Amino acid sequence: MGAENQDTNHLSSVKNALRILRSFTVDEPEKKVSDLSVSLGLNKSTVSRTMATLASEGFVYKDPETKKYRLGFSILSLSGIVNTTMDVYRESIQTLNKLVETTGETAHLSIIDQLEVIYLQKVECNHPVRFLTHVGRRNPLYCTSSGKVLLAYCQDEDLLEQVIQQGLNRFTKNTITDPQKLREQLKEIQKNGYAYSSEEYREGVNSIAAPVYDYRGKVIAALAVVGPKQRIPSQKINNIAKKVIYAASEISAKMGYR
Amino acid sequence: MGAENQDTNHLSSVKNALRILRSFTVDEPEKKVSDLSVSLGLNKSTVSRTMATLASEGFVYKDPETKKYRLGFSILSLSGIVNTTMDVYRESIQTLNKLVETTGETAHLSIIDQLEVIYLQKVECNHPVRFLTHVGRRNPLYCTSSGKVLLAYCQDEDLLEQVIQQGLNRFTKNTITDPQKLREQLKEIQKNGYAYSSEEYREGVNSIAAPVYDYRGKVIAALAVVGPKQRIPSQKINNIAKKVIYAASEISAKMGYR
DNA sequence: CACCATCGTTGCTTTATACGCAACAACAAT
DNA sequence: ATTGTTGTTGCGTATAAAGCAACGATGGTG
Numbered sequence A, B: 001m002g003a004e005n006q007d008t009n010h011l012s013s014v015k016n017a018l019r020i021l022r023s024f025t026v027d028e029p030e031k032k033v034s035d036l037s038v039s040l041g042l043n044k045s046t047v048s049r050t051m052a053t054l055a056s057e058g059f060v061y062k063d064p065e066t067k068k069y070r071l072g073f074s075i076l077s078l079s080g081i082v083n084t085t086m087d088v089y090r091e092s093i094q095t096l097n098k099l100v101e102t103t104g105e106t107a108h109l110s111i112i113d114q115l116e117v118i119y120l121q122k123v124e125c126n127h128p129v130r131f132l133t134h135v136g137r138r139n140p141l142y143c144t145s146s147g148k149v150l151l152a153y154c155q156d157e158d159l160l161e162q163v164i165q166q167g168l169n170r171f172t173k174n175t176i177t178d179p180q181k182l183r184e185q186l187k188e189i190q191k192n193g194y195a196y197s198s199e200e201y202r203e204g205v206n207s208i209a210a211p212v213y214d215y216r217g218k219v220i221a222a223l224a225v226v227g228p229k230q231r232i233p234s235q236k237i238n239n240i241a242k243k244v245i246y247a248a249s250e251i252s253a254k255m256g257y258r
Numbered sequence C: 001c002a003c004c005a006t007c008g009t010t011g012c013t014t015t016a017t018a019c020g021c022a023a024c025a026a027c028a029a030t
Numbered sequence D: 001a002t003t004g005t006t007g008t009t010g011c012g013t014a015t016a017a018a019g020c021a022a023c024g025a026t027g028g029t030g
Helices: A012-022 A033-040 A044-056 A073-084 A087-103 A145-152 A157-166 A179-192 A234-254 B012-022 B033-040 B044-056 B073-084 B093-103 B145-152 B157-166 B179-192 B234-254
Strands: A060-062 A069-071 A106-113 A116-123 A195-198 A205-213 A219-228 B060-062 B069-071 B106-113 B116-123 B195-198 B205-213 B219-228
Touching: A012 A033, A012 A044, A012 B012, A012 B044, A012 B073, A033 A044, A044 A060, A044 A069, A044 B012, A069 B073, A073 A087, A073 B012, A073 B069, A073 B073, A073 B116, A087 A106, A087 A116, A087 A219, A087 A234, A106 A145, A116 A145, A116 B073, A145 A157, A145 A179, A145 A195, A145 A205, A145 A219, A157 A179, A179 A195, A195 A234, A205 A234, A219 A234, B012 B033, B012 B044, B033 B044, B044 B060, B093 B106, B093 B116, B093 B219, B093 B234, B106 B145, B116 B145, B145 B157, B145 B179, B145 B195, B145 B205, B145 B219, B157 B179, B179 B195, B195 B234, B205 B234, B219 B234
Parallel strands: none
Antiparallel strands: A060 A069, A106 A116, A106 A219, A195 A205, A205 A219, B060 B069, B106 B116, B106 B219, B195 B205, B205 B219
16 A cells, blocks of 8 residues: 555665664764674675665765774765755744844754654854754654644644653653643643743753744744753743744744744 | 775665765755656656655655655754764864854855865854855865865875866856966965965855864864955955964864864 | 684675566646 | 646566675784
8 A cells, every 4th residue: 555655665775774874873973884784683794785885875984994884974965955945944044143142042943853853953152062952963842842842833733642652751850751741831832932941851951942933824943042051040031932932933924924 | 896886786776765865956955756767767666666765764755745855854863963973063163153253254164075075064144144055065176265275285186186187167257277277276275374265166255264183283174254255355365364264273273283 | 923703895696676567546737 | 528747556577685605804812
């Protein structure tokens, strides 16, 4: 049945290659053929040949000395196409710059993809950089301010249930793990027009996010400011929220929202 | 012969998939199965099945209404791994921010990849954004300031010859197309410690770049400031160059260069 | 330093996959 | 209303890809 993309209907050697690409992580940006063979359950000659093919097209790079592979710059080239061809990306850059200036903290723009938040755009503040997030990084929906905003305004009611179904895993002592509490908080976020996360995803890190609308009135992205709790204490959340909401509405206006 | 990656030794269905991915451009971010079939010389059922496989892993996304495909967010995720795991990327962010503040113009960091410049990092200035470059974009080596810096300091003497061999195509009336003039200019750049491009790649756009060294004294990246010629006239080049050189040396120091 | 283990590559064989054809439904164009 | 185009899918076949074994290179160990 064509409508359902069953595994049996896919090209297995292409899937192998894509699984290899997806196995690279920030924590493990270098991989050996033998390690991939074990972790993916593929024969080492299969991995070796697949890697050679990926390398020939610049999707991976083989260090001639260590024989380890890294992701290649063809990926960076393609990613430039992914985000710069998105209207919301282009329309948000100046506003993110201004928001970082007025709040003094890092700002980013994110959307939902595959039951997660993914960061499209990030502007760093002038404080020492700690790399809490990066463009392309995925984070959970239920315990990040951006994620909660996107959940709160999502028109697909099924999405929240799927996220809950997947499990609300605890990251810090502040993580919301009770589905009912999450539902209540999402209603509150709809009322307030913004969300915040107080150390819900990462110890010591707070963030505040507001929805970005498109011309049809659909929420298509979340704009957020993120920083250490010392610089974003509870008392400042309301003030920062006003700035984030204003900036988000600026982007929304550029997207044709009225 | 294993050392030479001959086409006949690669997995053809994987190559098909990678060729499909690479066919997307900023100018054509959406593709139809039938158009790809024609442009890549593949049967439409081959394209259709390959696309379905790429979509199942998030490498492309199919618009359910138009049936056109776009690149997917798995690519953005992987690109985040590509650049944030590079030392020079992490060590340069704050310096780029400062450089944009002191010069008032857009700055970016780039490296060489496959006989081209590729942009790893970009910080926009506060002027209206024109998207002359983006992270992941590739540009020629011989007529961009970053490219000329990387060529001037490249230890692989073959590289310049390969670039010349490929042809010095004219982009503007200022593009250097004479190999001998290019060689002379590269020597000059080594002397000056910076390069500039005066409308050599794009009409009305000037840029100034300086080399970034690693701990071994090898030039691994170029730091550049770019802007319209009205804001970066010839008279200001020397002054801006000083700032770029200083910023590049800051990054070099962080990379362990002394 | 010799020996053993591991890794990555490659020749080869076998089998299962991927390719292309044809047919079809849906939609667009005339 | 008719024709053309597109994308999907069943099917058959040829070939590509997977895995095995062997090998050379390199690393680890006693």
